[in-house]
Amino acid sequence: MVVKLMAILLLETALFLITGHVVLANNSNWNHEPLEDTTNAVLKSIQSEDGDIIDCVDIYKQPALNHPALRNHKIQMLPSYVPTMEKTPRKINRAKRKKNKLYSKSESQVSVTKQIWHKNGSCPEGTVPIRRNMQTMNKALPILSRRYNSSFNRSKHEFSQNNTLNMLRANHAMSILLTEGYAYTGAQGDIAVYNPTVEGSDEYTLSDVSLENGGQGFFEAIRSGWMVNPMVYGDKNTRFFTYWTADGAKSTGCFDSLCPGFVQVSKDIALGATIDHISSPSNRPSQVMSISIYKDQNTNNWWVDLGGKKIGYWPSELFEGLSHHAASVQWGGDVYSTRLTTPHTATAMGSGEYASPIDWLVGSIRGMRILQYSSGWKYPEWTNTYADQYDCYSFYLQIVADDPVFYYGGPGSGGPVSRCH
Incomplete structure (x- = not known):
């Protein structure tokens, strides 16, 4: 194992010196295995009832630090500041305003801080939980850019309901809310967590918050949310995930800890681990994932916060x-499949129900906020909605409430109410 790791590191270092960046493909087969027999990096292993093995790894020997650019990286244990909410409320240019009484984060929302593996143990101080990659596959399906070239009409302080963007990407269907045109240093959203149907083993569905920068062919992106992805995880459980790329998924980036890059500091949350207690479309969400991604203005590191926990x-x-900053922020759902035409996949998005203003029944994101080189979260001034395949995966933006809600999702071709063919 030591010889194998040394060979990998030497190869990555050589590639870094030649190309200026390490070639860690989005299709990377980085396979974290216990290192206790040699380096004593794994101090404890926890068998989860869903089949996962969580290794409690010495925080200073975690896989992230094997990235050539992080050879001398000093781990930042906490962000230097935590953004707060701006006191000035967003003004909606409407004659009538309606308070969304059904949404009260303090009363009805439960942040996702529990994962299945927690039932069987916890990691000690000084370690981070790393999900052991037991997959035999050597591919992780790429997340393509949501960037686009066309422009669209926007109205200041308004949430546009237009669907005019040219964002279609091969093998992807998306229903999203987005904002662009400024320098963004953070984004957050409260995402209802479901377990939608994924028909094929080579397909996935996700809901997340995403920030991007750069051109369509060579963009940088960081994303976090929940995902059902049998090719990456080996089952159809709903899992917390992170993702990054520095070159449009051409040769860098990956999910979770499948390649070096994302530095973990939390001993409680494992990237890629199954979420406990999934919401049902027939009831109000029992789980809401509160995701915040923001840049530390002193170190320029991008932090992920899950329900108040600083993950890394x-x-x-x-x-x-x-x-420096992101050029766009997106919230919503994404389905990957090679069957997005007739016959269309039955892989669902969100809760698997079409978007509707009926609270609690469909995929939804609330509490949408951004940062723009300030200390306070605020509503975005410019937004737009978009769906690749509205008959399969729709959206509805509730803009008559004092805190707009983005509803999205659909059954694909599955189920009796499907309009998708």
């Missing part, structure tokens, strides 16, 4: 444009 960060050394 993407170091600024991984990026160029994102080491």
Whole structure:
């Protein structure tokens, strides 16, 4: 094992010196295995009832630090500041305003801080939980850019309901809310967590918050949310995930800890681990994933916060444009399949129900906020909605409430109410 790791590291270092960046493909087969027999990096292993093995790894020997750009990286244990909410509320240019009484984060929302493996143990101080990759596959399906070239009409302080963007990407269907045109240093959203149907083993569905920078062919992106992805995880459980790329998924980036890059500091949350207690479309969400991604203005590292827990960060050394700011922010759902035409896949998005203003029944994101080089979260001034295949995966933006809600999702071709063919 030691010889194998040394060979990998020597190869990556050579490639880094030649090309200026390490070639860690989005299709990377980085396979974390216990290192206790040699380096004593794994101090404890926990068998989860869903089949996962969680290794409690010495925080200073975690896989992230094997990235050539992080050889001398000093782990930042906490962000230097935590953004707060701006006091000035967003003004909606409407004659009538309606308070969304059905949404009260303090009363009805439960942040996702529990994962299945927690039932069988916990990691000790000084370690981070790393999900052992037991897959025999050597591919992790790429997440393509949501960037686009066309422009669209926007109205200041308004949430547009237009669907005019040209964002279609091969093998992807998306229903999203997005904002662009400014320098963004953070984004957050409260995402209802479901377990939608994934028909094929080579397909996935996800819901997340995403920030991007750069052109369509060579963009940088950081993303986090929940995902059902049998090719990556070997089952159809709903899992917390992170993702990054520095070159449009051409040769860098990956999910979770499948390649070096994302530095973990939390001993409680494992990237890629199954979420406990999934919401049902027939009831109000029992789980809401509160995701915040923001840049530390002193170190330029991008932090991920899950329900108030500081999970870790993407170091600024991984990026160029994102080491300064993001150019766009997106919230919503994404389905990957090679069957997005007739016959269409039955892989669902969100809760598997079409978007609707009926609270609690469909996929939804609330509490959407951004940062723009300030200390406070605020509503975005410019937004737009978009769906690749509205008959299969729709959206509805509730803009008559004092806190707009983005509803999205659909059954694909599955189920009796499907309009998708």
